[in-house]
Amino acid sequence: MSGTSATTASTTVAPAHGPRATDYALLLLLGLVFGSTYLFVSVALQTIPPITLAALRAVVGFLALAALTLAFGHEVPRDRRSWRAFFLLGFFGGGLPFILMSLGQQHIDSSLASILITSMPLFTLALAHLFTDDRASPRKLVGVLIGFAGILLLLGPAALKGQGSSLLGQLLYIGVALSYAVMGVLIRRLGAGSGTALSRTACSNGVATLMLIPLAFLLERPLAIAPSTHSILAVLALGLISSTVGQFLVFRLNATAGPNFTSANNYIGPPVGIMWGVLLLGEEITWLRIAAMLVIFAGIAFATTRTGVVRHESR
Numbered sequence: 001m002s003g004t005s006a007t008t009a010s011t012t013v014a015p016a017h018g019p020r021a022t023d024y025a026l027l028l029l030l031g032l033v034f035g036s037t038y039l040f041v042s043v044a045l046q047t048i049p050p051i052t053l054a055a056l057r058a059v060v061g062f063l064a065l066a067a068l069t070l071a072f073g074h075e076v077p078r079d080r081r082s083w084r085a086f087f088l089l090g091f092f093g094g095g096l097p098f099i100l101m102s103l104g105q106q107h108i109d110s111s112l113a114s115i116l117i118t119s120m121p122l123f124t125l126a127l128a129h130l131f132t133d134d135r136a137s138p139r140k141l142v143g144v145l146i147g148f149a150g151i152l153l154l155l156g157p158a159a160l161k162g163q164g165s166s167l168l169g170q171l172l173y174i175g176v177a178l179s180y181a182v183m184g185v186l187i188r189r190l191g192a193g194s195g196t197a198l199s200r201t202a203c204s205n206g207v208a209t210l211m212l213i214p215l216a217f218l219l220e221r222p223l224a225i226a227p228s229t230h231s232i233l234a235v236l237a238l239g240l241i242s243s244t245v246g247q248f249l250v251f252r253l254n255a256t257a258g259p260n261f262t263s264a265n266n267y268i269g270p271p272v273g274i275m276w277g278v279l280l281l282g283e284e285i286t287w288l289r290i291a292a293m294l295v296i297f298a299g300i301a302f303a304t305t306r307t308g309v310v311r312h313e314s315r
Contacts, residue, residue: 023257030249031268037242038110038117039276041101044227044234050102052222053235055212058094060239062209065202065247076203077195085186086200090207092183097176098212104176107169109283114273115293116154116173121266121300122147123181132188136303143303150295153288201247267297 019027044053069076077083105113122144129136136144155170195203216222227235253262270293277283 019257019261023253023261026249026253027257027261027264028268030246030253030262031265032272033241033246033249034265035114035269035272036276037238037269038105038113038273039280040234040237040242041105041113042110042277042281044231044238045102045105047228047231048225048235049220049222050106051099051212052216052220052225053102054095054098055209055216055222056235057238057243058098058205058209058212060236061243062202062205062239064240064244065198065205068244068248069199069202072198074196074199076199079194082194082200083203086203086207088186089183089200089204091211092179092186094205094208095211097179098208099215100172100176100179104169104172107165108173109277110281111274111277111283111285112154112170112289113173114270114277115289115296116151116170117177118266118270118293118296118300119147119151119174120177120180121304122151122296123178124184125303127181127185128188131185134188140303143299143301145299146302147296147299150292150297150299153292153295157288198247205243266300 041053044057048056077086101113108116125136125140125144128134129140151174155167194200250262274285274289274293278285
């Protein structure tokens, strides 16, 4: 997940056969897509204010997903229960995290953002333990503690050196991870609504769009901005690549290889985000960040792996 309002169906069952070569290629592509989100946000923010950016990426993603829903003839759910779910998913899976991402990356670079988002599975495990019947085992709790130790490694230097701006950006991005985790727990408790995975995602993106457009006009002046060509391309990439292509790959891999296999993109996206930040944006990567990322990965793996099978869902 990372970085998009992705919703995976928790009822998806892995096929009888193992992943094929095509599945591994698509998994790498998915990690590349989601790991590029932070680059796109950084470039878009150069000439587009944060709330307007959140609204624009939601609009582009919604239009593309709606077009695909209509093109494939998927029916749009009309029952009240589904739309209650779409409202919550649109808020916690789109509206809120899009705003927090834009605000956060005003203060931190894209490579750090790509590391912080890896904390999402840790929050999911903790919230599931508190609010669902998925009680955490001692092994899961230890894994969560290990992962949060990695987060503290990232937050510590900024806090100790009094770098308030950097610390604020990191906390906002942890809020992104927490928001996506809340979305996952809500899906477990309330369901994701009726309809197909594509139509559900289009509807929740539509809700996020309706939330963000008025907010952008209330807090900023979207019609007065003069975005650069690079920023415009970055917005299109966020909507068309991170949201639309990313969603398609998630749905495809869930169907052909299962959600456990798809969840491995959680380990591919962050290194991709770091790579783009260093190569294209001239960002510096420290050994402390690398160590913190590895500690977070170790915590996730320890908490979610049993006899070599990863059990958490991807976002």
